[in-house]
Amino acid sequence: MTTPVVTLVVPCYNEEAVLPYTMEILQQYLEELINEQFISNRSKILFVDDGSKDQTWNLIYKAALKTEIIRGLKLAGNAGHQNALLAGMFAAKSTADCVISLDADLQDDISVIREFILKYKEGYEIVYGVRRKRDTDTLFKRKTAEGFYKLMGKMGVNLVYNHADYRLMSKRSLEELERFDEVNLFLRGIVPLIGFQSTSVYYDRKERTAGETKYPLKKMLSFAFNGITSFSVTPIRFVLLTGCTFFFVSLIVLSYFLVLKFFGRTEIGWTSLIASIWLIGGLQLMAIGLIGEYIGKVYQESKRRPKYIVDIDLFNLANPKQLKNQDDAEDLLYNGLSELN
Template identity: 35%
Template structure:
């Protein structure tokens, strides 16, 4: 019997854990697959870890991994995927906005020889706040325009990955990994299915506008050098444009025309000074990513778990 691993990153989700486990057991009671559920506690400040431990004592298929601090959702996904032992891995959120019933359809596509089955929102999330809706649209439009990958608007971390895709993802050694983009980048045979997110069972989304903005910048720079080409183009345009000013200077000098307008000169200097700082800032961000990658620090640190892995085999503690 094939085995499916469910990887669930959890950050302050204490009231959602038991409900999600219950839904998964109902689902897999009607599916001819073994399964395991791996919760990755990403530095929660509430009672999330204890709730997960309670479920591990009740259900032998439930496991937990506790990270040493809050490393981020993508790093938590990376930790869970490293631990998974199934023939396929399904990643999903803990708040039940990703409907577990959709797993049945995802598995059907997997059995039709698709290596990746991902989901995207069919409609705008009616339960999201206004700034979240706007920032989400801007995020995907900006990412698609400036990077070398194309993501559907509203693509989610609710996806199924075949074990051969998981093997490739395990070999990646990126410090700030963006899983949604990386899954697209690795290729294989992929298909997307739409879904309508349910209302969050409990709690609040932890992504602020600043975090979304930071995620957008890191995502673009992880998959493209287009921003560097763009600022180079801007520099060339302004350099060529400045050459057109030379005839005016020569004519003014020959005709002894006193040129006034210190305000316009100062404004021009300030504009070009700001432009140079902007260009240097983009270059600096790329250098910063290279600096962090060169340190070779781990993307996550595990504080505790109810199992350990050796050569991708589970060994019960």
């Protein structure tokens, strides 16, 4: 196999604190692989700005002016991590033989990128980056993450255990991924559905060098719930089973109290009545809410809205400096960068 064209796709949201370090490290590493002729000299690093409110895009634009190896893609608004990832991968597949996605904080060990590419050269279409252990996580995060993977497995969802979004995908697998036209995306569950030959590479996750995590507890719970409801109807079946169970239990209790009434041993009980009303009422609200969540997803899918909108694409430009010749509105966007021309 000839040296492949590789593109690293890095989604970014308010990453100005860590981005200069990330750019330097990734550029050095990719240039090293190019100099060894391990990958093609047409390989790139594509940073995707997911509607950041800080200086993230300006840093990407400056870097793209300085070096050919760094390119940028600016989304019109915050589309979410999964959609930003898709935007970068789909933009890169037009010129790359394979695409490697990773986070901007570089907690995922980039030294295994070499192993990713070796596996690709061996014929694997998808290579998953899998954590050996979760020692850097808090006890709560570690246990909840492990519980999530186990729960998804029991629901019949094929997930790669301890794998996030650090992976290599070939051009062919990306073309197939693009056929999944759903709005509610859960890439960790969708990618294994493609079915092409895949393997895993194991690594140890590092501490974040700067900035703050973009996945606090609230977002992690939302992400997990989205994954569950996007791939399985088991929660609805569980509610149905719970309802049937309580129905039969209530029949048994009713029969018991009828027997007591027949023998004249019943007493008027306010506590048991109120407790049962609250219990059944709570179950009904939970069931309605869960069904509403699924209906909401159907509603979102039916509208067929785009997953993301690209504002500025530096990846497909031969020279990012040509943007400086656009109208005054865009000149204002790049105000203060003229010294780099």
